[in-house]
Amino acid sequence: MYKKLSLLAGLAGxxxxxxxxxKGPIIELEPREPAEDxxxxxxxxxxxxKKILIEEFTGxxxxxxxxxxxxxxxxxxxxxxxxxxxxxxxxNVSQTRPVKGAKYDFRTQDGTDAATTYYxxxxxxxxxxxxxxxxxxxxxxxxxxxxxxxxxxRLKLSATVNLDVASTxxxxxxxxxxxxxxxxxxxxxxxxxxxxxxxxDGMIDKQDKTGVVVxxxxxxxxxxxxxxxxxxxxxxxxxxxxxxxxxxxRFKYKVEDARVAEKCHLIAFVHSNNGENKEVLQAxxxxxxxx
Numbered sequence: 412m413y414k415k416l417s418l419l420a421g422l423a424g425x426x427x428x429x430x431x432x433x434k435g436p437i438i439e440l441e442p443r444e445p446a447e448d449x450x451x452x453x454x455x456x457x458x459x460x461k462k463i464l465i466e467e468f469t470g471x472x473x474x475x476x477x478x479x480x481x482x483x484x485x486x487x488x489x490x491x492x493x494x495x496x497x498x499x500x501x502x503n504v505s506q507t508r509p510v511k512g513a514k515y516d517f518r519t520q521d522g523t524d525a526a527t528t529y530y531x532x533x534x535x536x537x538x539x540x541x542x543x544x545x546x547x548x549x550x551x552x553x554x555x556x557x558x559x560x561x562x563x564x565r566l567k568l569s570a571t572v573n574l575d576v577a578s579t580x581x582x583x584x585x586x587x588x589x590x591x592x593x594x595x596x597x598x599x600x601x602x603x604x605x606x607x608x609x610x611x612d613g614m615i616d617k618q619d620k621t622g623v624v625v626x627x628x629x630x631x632x633x634x635x636x637x638x639x640x641x642x643x644x645x646x647x648x649x650x651x652x653x654x655x656x657x658x659x660x661r662f663k664y665k666v667e668d669a670r671v672a673e674k675c676h677l678i679a680f681v682h683s684n685n686g687e688n689k690e691v692l693q694a695x696x697x698x699x700x701x702x
Contacts, residue, residue, distance in 0.1 A: 448660040450647060455655045458596050459573045463565045464680045464694040465496045466540035467632070468526065468533050468552065470507035471517065472619045477628070479537035479555050486562055493566060495678045495694040497610055498632040501526050506536045510617035510624055517614075522634045525606075525641040529689050541565060543682060543689040551689075571596060574693040576607070576679040580672060580700040587672075587699055589638070589662040591679050595652045603652075603692070604643030605660060606680050609636045609699065613674045635675070638664050643682060666699070675699040 467483060469476040480498070487494045500507045500517035509516045526533050529543055530551050538552045542565050546557040553561055573594040580587045591607060611633050618628035639662075646658055666672050680694040 448646065448658065450656065450658045452653065452655050453594070453657050455596055456573060456594060459570045459693065460493060461566060461568045461570050462492070462574075462694045462696075463494050463542050463562060464540075464678070464682075464691045465494055465562075466526070466530075466543075467496060467498045468501065468530075468536055468538050468540070469498050470500055470504065470536055471509050471513060471617065471630075473506035473536040474619045474621045476506075476537045477618060477620045477625075479539075480631075482555060482558065483539070486558065490562070490566060494562070495680070495696045496632045497608060497634050497678055498630065499526060499634050501533050504533055504536065510619055513617045515614060515616045515630075517630065517633050519634060519636070521608075521637040521641040525637065528642045529684070542691040542694075544691075569596070571599060571692045572603075572681050574679060574681055574695040576677050576695045576697045578677055578697055578699050578701050580666075582672070582700075585666045585668070585672065587662075587664045587666060589664060589677060591660050591662075591695075593646075593658045593660075593681055595654055595656040597654050598651055600649070600651045601683070601685055602645055602649040603647070604645055604682050604684055605639060606641075606643040606682065607638040607662065608634060608678045609638060609664075609666075609670070609675055610678055611635050611670060611675045613671070635670060636667075638662055638677075643684065672699055673702075 465483060483496055487496065499522040501523040502518050507518050530540055538554050539558060540551060541553055541561040545551055546553045546561050548557065550557065573596060575592045578587050578589045591605060612631040614630040614633055615627050616630060618625045676696055676698045678694065678696045680691050682691040683689060
């Protein structure tokens, strides 16, 4: 018996020594999908243009929301590749309910949880969050009249971090392998968070538009799911991240049968959640299927 215990103790010691000497990728099981991450310090690369996250709070029974969506589409066309738009249909708001006889209910618990955490109760549709910052009037939930100035101001900023997201998709298994890469362009203190969401385009359904129901309205940028927690996942702790610090996180994600994978894309964003500071530092998007 003593010999067996000694042998087990010796083996445990070898394993412990090995784990101290070699540090492979960290595997972290989350409530949603398994994730793998790694980090290293590299050379600071070319700073990316700032890409803005737009969380558009909208609804199928909001008659003024289609005009607001046209506004955002125009801003996007004027600034190609600079806006990542996410149409969020929250719960517990009358104007987000589906039109009677609609095929879809676009409301999600994920969208509601993220909105409640970062914006409080959503009201007065349409409105939007722009990089989770306040308008000149001090509003986190920004009315349409504030969008132009807020977007203009955010586009002038340099990206604190570079952010890239890429995906490969297996149509047979409906499994996506997603990689998000964060690279710090300058030293940053405090805790940052990573969020990764799935949005879908080209969904045709009923929409109330100034009192008239449009039977074949095309819904784009519809938030379908958060792959991370809706409030984001903390990474690298609160210690200072030096310029050149790179953090890579990989996800495996099973796409639900109800989603049309070819019409889905991913939105990743790095953000704060420290007191009143909720700022989105950088956003990125990519097609789910990698095409």
